[in-house]
Amino acid sequence: MLNTKNSFGPQGWTPDRLGSLAGKTYVITGANAGAGFEATRVLLSKGATVVMMNRSADKSAAAIATLKQEFGSSADVTFVRMDLAALDSVREAATELLEKVPRIDALICNAAIAQVARQEITVDGFESQLGVNHFGHFLLSGLLFDRIEASAGRIVVVGSNAYKMGLKRIQFEDLNFDTNYTAWSSYAQSKLAQMMFAYELQRRVEAAGKNVTVLVCHPGASRTNLLKDTASTFNKIVWSILSRIIAQSAEKGSWPEVMCATEEKVEPYKLYGPTKRSEMVGPVGECPLHECALNQEAAAKLWALSEQKTSRYWSP
Secondary structure (H helix, E strand, C coil): CCCCCCCCCCCCECHHHCCCCCCCEEEEECCCCHHHHHHHHHHHHCCCEEEEEECCHHHHHHHHHHHHHHHCCCCCEEEEECCCCCHHHHHHHHHHHHHHCCCCCEEEECCCCCCCCCCCECCCCCEHHHHHHHHHHHHHHHHHHHHHHHCCCEEEEECCHHHHCCCCCCCHHHCCCCCCCCHHHHHHHHHHHHHHHHHHHHHHHHHHCCCCEEEEECCCCECCCCCCCCCCHHHHHHHHHHHHHHCECHHHHHHHHHHHHHCCCCCCCCCEEEEECCCCEEEEEECCCCHHHHCHHHHHHHHHHHHHHHCCCCCC
16 A cells, blocks of 8 residues: 655655756756656756757757756757667667767656557557657667666656556557557557566666666656647647646656656655646655556566567666
């Protein structure tokens, strides 16, 4: 039973707990807008170095210009182009990143696509949400792991409450939903896969005696552009109405991932995020975790499959 008392107090975790982050380097996927952008703002405000890994060079340049206007031209924020939907792009981006970044204190796997209206298949043959949200991040984490470990760093996986709202399992018999595609079930599977991967990675890290911590959070219901390019027109309209009523700001949506990247008093095998109104909004702290995310047999099967699909066979 989850202790309902928030360990960070009634206000939950906020960036006010942060001290100086000078000398620390954070890598964030999908950081030119939404929660990733807001996380970058918080980290830069504390003197950290941030490297964005985004798909769009133009949007990244605009985001960096905005950040330098706010924090000054000396703000240490840069960009590496990466398309999580293409494994070759992930490999190239990881190579470029490792050439320019001597340490990684945390990799924040923030980028995601959601509610893709009709089935789309990536260049590597994956259902798009599973490809971007899980397989792309699985490969990136493997390629950057040694650099993260050398810094005694963290890998932060940004999940979603959707993980427990779909089938609550990985559909190994039809990963791409070829027979019965729905935007919701496929998205839920992709987020469950991400979270299963994170908990399995932590188990493997501990077994290998490596110095990396893997943490999982979710942003709750936040006003971001997550559905802008992918959802059906109906879902976009519904969300635009609902978000004004039930959602919090993208800034508050970024707090769980910043907390997991920086806070000392967080633990593996937990789920952190907003704690009120079915974990959609409210003070940030520990949330209930459905057992489906901790299924070790399914997680081991998913790991082996992910290695095969990405051609990245790695052990911590």
